[in-house]
Amino acid sequence: MALDNKLRVAKESNHNAAKYGFINNLAEWVIPPTFDYAWGFEDDVYAKVLVNKKRGLIDLQGQWIIQPIFDEIYGFDERGYAHVQFAGKWGFISSKGDWIIKPIYDQCVTIFDEFDYAQAYLNGKCGFINRKGAWIIPPIFDNLAMFDAKDFARAQFNYKWGYINREGNWLVEPNYNRLWSFDEQDYSLVELKGLKRGYINRKGEWIIQPIFDELWGFDPKSYAKAQIDDGWGFINRNGKWVIKPQFTYLDNFDEKDYTRAQINDKWGFINRDGLWAIKPQFTNIDNFDEADYARAQFNDAWGFINRQGEWVIQPTFKDIHGWFDEQGYTRASINGKAGFINRKGFWVVPPIYTKVSSFAQNNYAKVETESETGLIDRMGNWVIDSVVAKILK
Secondary structure, eight states: OOOOOOOEEEEOOSSTTOOEEEEOTTOOEEEEEEESEEEEEETTTEEEEEETTEEEEEOTTSOEEEEEEESEEEEEOTTSOEEEEETTEEEEEOTTSOEEEEEEESEEOSOOOTTSOEEEEETTEEEEEOTTSOEEEEEEESEEOOOOTTSOEEEEETTEEEEEOTTSOEEEEEEESEEEEEOTTSOEEEEOTTSOEEEEOTTSOEEEEEEESEEEEEOTTSOEEEEETTEEEEEOTTSOEEEEEEESEEOOOOTTSOEEEEETTEEEEEOTTSOEEEEEEESEEEEEOTTSOEEEEETTEEEEEOTTSOEEEEEEESEEOSSOOTTSOEEEEETTEEEEEOTTSOEEEEEEESEEOOOOTTSOEEEEOSSOEEEEOTTSOEEEOGGGGGBOO
């Protein structure tokens, strides 16, 4: 099996004060373990590392790109700005580590957008600065979000939310306890002080009155999941019930118009007419995957059903840990041991491990037994023995 050439974070395993470095797939040190902590490489260009409680950036050869003098450091944008924390304050540095914007801010939340706005906090309040560090919108807000395509930004002032423009003026007054971004049809979900939810337009006018205890975003067919009193259903963009609130809980519809629904402590699937496509008979179920398998629990055992509600893998497993991966493997356990099954329900890696992780992109999975930890391939063969206990990522 071919090995990829990505470097992975690893930790020495021979003493308590172990250091971090980077290894290849043969568990050979490429960058020696000299760091107090390390994060993975970003775009195979640089990795953040920790030395003496300070952060810097190294390249693939382990050479310093940015010396470890910062309390925190984040990646560079397309113009070579990185926001960093130094002595408790935030600013921006260049790719050479020079200050572009001095560290005078309590926090810098984001990189710059296409109009060169970045969020910054000063004295507990938030505003927007430009690439010279000057305030475009002064820090008078409790919180801010970035601007959308129509130049509306969510803003919180005196604990209430509204929308401002790029001059910092209110487009929608701050009258809401919570507020979500506008969708493609310019509906913004809001919550009032009494925790009731509805939708407003870009003028702040009610499109759907705030009468719902819970309300979610609209799907591509303009159904929104909603709760009123103790019942869940779906409404349309006029606020009318298209599926009456008769369910204990339900999910959003998938691309084939099925959604999980619960009633009387049992789970099944309904269609967009609110009719049962699969009757409620399961203790628990998950959504369908791309091959139309849904993980389902019947009494205390797990298996998989199809869209007709038929068992394609009988419920014989103590647990099944999620969907199948792209090669048709999923983790499963029985009698206290874990392994991997395929879409026919056969063991492709027998259940002999105390713990297994999903297969990574390199087709190796981290596994544990009572005595060792290491990596196996998809045939269940040990690729690297227990020295791989030092692999973290």
